[in-house]
Amino acid sequence: MDFRPLNTLERRQLVDALRGNAESDRAILMDRQDTSFVGVVDEIPDEEVISAIKSVPCHY
Amino acid sequence: MFGRLTGAAKALLTDIRRTFQRWQRGRNPPLPPLINAGVAAIEPRPAQATYRPLQRVVLTDGVSRTLFEEYEAHRREEQGQNETGWMLLGLRKEDEVVVLATLPAGAHSDAGVAHVHFNQCAQAIGSVIVRQAHRGLNAVGVVHTHPGSLRHPSDGDYQGDIEWVRNRRGQEAVFGIGTIGADGFEPVRYGHQPRPNVQSLGEMMLSWYALRSGDATYRPLPVAMTLGPDLARPLHGVWHEIEEHALELERLFRQQRGIKFDVLQSAEKPGLSITIPVAGPEGAVQVVIKDHICRYYVLRDGDILLADCEEERVDRGVYLLLAELAHAAVADRQQSW
Numbered sequence: 001m002d003f004r005p006l007n008t009l010e011r012r013q014l015v016d017a018l019r020g021n022a023e024s025d026r027a028i029l030m031d032r033q034d035t036s037f038v039g040v041v042d043e044i045p046d047e048e049v050i051s052a053i054k055s056v057p058c059h060y
Numbered sequence: 061m062f063g064r065l066t067g068a069a070k071a072l073l074t075d076i077r078r079t080f081q082r083w084q085r086g087r088n089p090p091l092p093p094l095i096n097a098g099v100a101a102i103e104p105r106p107a108q109a110t111y112r113p114l115q116r117v118v119l120t121d122g123v124s125r126t127l128f129e130e131y132e133a134h135r136r137e138e139q140g141q142n143e144t145g146w147m148l149l150g151l152r153k154e155d156e157v158v159v160l161a162t163l164p165a166g167a168h169s170d171a172g173v174a175h176v177h178f179n180q181c182a183q184a185i186g187s188v189i190v191r192q193a194h195r196g197l198n199a200v201g202v203v204h205t206h207p208g209s210l211r212h213p214s215d216g217d218y219q220g221d222i223e224w225v226r227n228r229r230g231q232e233a234v235f236g237i238g239t240i241g242a243d244g245f246e247p248v249r250y251g252h253q254p255r256p257n258v259q260s261l262g263e264m265m266l267s268w269y270a271l272r273s274g275d276a277t278y279r280p281l282p283v284a285m286t287l288g289p290d291l292a293r294p295l296h297g298v299w300h301e302i303e304e305h306a307l308e309l310e311r312l313f314r315q316q317r318g319i320k321f322d323v324l325q326s327a328e329k330p331g332l333s334i335t336i337p338v339a340g341p342e343g344a345v346q347v348v349i350k351d352h353i354c355r356y357y358v359l360r361d362g363d364i365l366l367a368d369c370e371e372e373r374v375d376r377g378v379y380l381l382l383a384e385l386a387h388a389a390v391a392d393r394q395q396s397w
Contacts, residue, residue: 043195050184052199052228053147053163057220058170058177059204059213 013039111230112155114270117201117281119159120288123148124251126162126296127203128261131238134205143176144169145204147183148236149190149197149292152229157200159234161190161292165204168303173207175216181306182299188313189302189321190292197291201234203266209241211258211267213278221271221278231273234281239265256282294323297330301349308375309334316378324348335359336378338385345381347374356381 006014014037020026029038119127127146134144149161163186165171166179191197202221206214213221213235225233240263251261257280259266269278295302302309312334313319322333331350338345344359356367356377367384371377 044191044198046188046191049149049187049191049197049199052224053183053187054180055224055227056147056178056180056199056202057224058175058216059143059145059202059220060175060216 010037013037110154111152111232113272114157114230114232114234114281115155116284117157117159117234117268117270118284118286120286120290122288122290122293123159123162124259124285126290126293127236127238127266128251128259128264130162130164130296131205131264132262135240139171141173141207142171143173143205143207144171145176145178145202145238147178147187147199148201148203148234149187150200151196152198152200157234158286159200160194160288160290161197162203162290162296163187163190163292164296164299166299166303176204179303179306181310182303185302185306185309185313185321186292186295186299188310189295189323192321194291198229199233200228201236203236203238205238207240209239211237211239211265213237213269213271218271218277222273222275225271226273232270235269235271235278237267237269239267241265253283256280259283294325294330298323298332298349301332301351304352305349305354305374308373311375312336312378334374334378336382338382339389345378345385347378349374358385 017026017028017037017039021028026043030036031038130146131144134140145165147163148159149163150157150159163183165176166182168179168182170177187197187199204217217235221233221235225231247262248260249262251259254260257268259268266283268281268283270281271278309321316336318337320335322335324331324333329350331348334347334349336345336347337343341361343361346357346359346364348355348357352372354372354374354377356369356371358365358367358381367381369377369381371380
């Protein structure tokens with residue numbers, strides 16, 4: 001079995017993906033063929049958008 | 061004597077351990093933190109993107125059309141002197157915002173000649189619907205109109221907006237002001253930009269600004285246009301239905317996992333469809349709202365059954381139907397026992 005260290009970019013993306021998943025429930029995408037990590041979906045949570053909309057002040 | 065000897069031995073052991081660790085690090089570079097540490101111990105770095113002050117706002121041609129067309133339509137209405145506006149959804153990039161969808165203030169907004177407070181419940185549901193297929197969209201700004209010629213947000217606007225932008229990505233948002241009057245420019249029948257932050261079509265003008273948390277005032281923001289849709293435009297055809305049932309729809313959205321909203325196009329008038337999955341093969345409850353009429357359907361094994369339910373409150377109708385289905389399922393199981 002071969003173990004290849006991740007390069008800097010791969011490592012950074014994976015760390016960000018895990019952090020986003022742990023803190024904000026963001027999805028982590030996986031390659032269907034070999035289950036390797038293929039990035040994240042830049043999702044904005046519904047609650048963030050709804051909260052922003054409901055807090056728009058009155059305009060004059 | 062014995063104490064000094066023990067101390068010297070400890071120091072020697074520490075030196076040996078450090079030397080060994082240095083040698084080991086040189087031989088085997090440290091494993092990535094993912095393998096040798098928990099997620100919480102990973103080097104500190106914010107997961108969110110870096111945002112710089114906005115340099116421009118980019119509108120799709122679809123969004124620009126919506127703003128000018130609906131502004132024009134609003135002016136022709138009986139209440140055309142009242143202020144109106146749109147919530148803007150889009151993508152916050154590093155130093156620009158791309159606006160991809162507009163949510164109208166709504167007929168149920170609180171509006172007069174000197175103020176407008178959007179129908180936020182309807183806009184919240186609108187955002188849920190448009191974001192079903194576009195999860196990256198966020199609230200990036202607000203457009204509202206002034207009946208006079210003030211092409212700049214007012215002091216009253218600033219008081220609210222400066223608080224609102226604090227919780228936006230990059231702590232900044234885009235603000236558009238719609239006015240009538242060419243302000244010295246010759247009105248033309250095609251869209252043009254008399255200034256970098258101003259769009260003009262006929263007598264209508266849209267002036268664009270950015271406001272960042274801590275700013276003392278709004279900053280004129282250059283506006284650019286690109287090809288693209290207004291992703292929320294199909295919703296505008298059923299905005300009446302959304303406004304009428306916004307609270308019920310929001311309740312259903314929060315309580316029912318997998319709920320799906322669709323706009324049903326038709327030759328006469330579009331309708332709003334709400335589909336709630338239920339247990340069973342291809343099972344779902346579907347509600348179609350058109351004008352003031354709500355029709356309830358049960359989808360099962362490819363069949364569509366019209367339910368005898370005349371409930372006007374959508375959430376109540378759905379739960380009555382779900383209760384009926386649950387009752388029928390229990391009865392079926394008892395028969396099979």
